[in-house]
Amino acid sequence: MDASADPVIFSHSNARAVWDHPRNIPDDLMRACAERGDDLRMIAPRRLPALAQRLVDRGYGAAALAKIMGGNLERIARQVWKTG
Numbered sequence: 001m002d003a004s005a006d007p008v009i010f011s012h013s014n015a016r017a018v019w020d021h022p023r024n025i026p027d028d029l030m031r032a033c034a035e036r037g038d039d040l041r042m043i044a045p046r047r048l049p050a051l052a053q054r055l056v057d058r059g060y061g062a063a064a065l066a067k068i069m070g071g072n073l074e075r076i077a078r079q080v081w082k083t084g
Helices: 027-036 045-057 062-081
Strands: 009-013 039-042
Touching (some): 009 027, 027 039, 039 062
Parallel strands (some): 009 039
């Protein structure tokens, strides 16, 4: 992360605190990612509908939900790939 001025994406990984595996991300790195406005993708495609419903139940609005469900990833991709 320190080597790039552009945002980074952590993809196909989970929290190391939940499952201690080299591919997973430690808490301090997840916090640094969030503080920079970067994107962290957890693996749970089958659970996306349930996740979306839980976020709605917790009061997340449509705009926040759109960012969580892919808008942030699209924003970073456009910025890094320098597209419209």
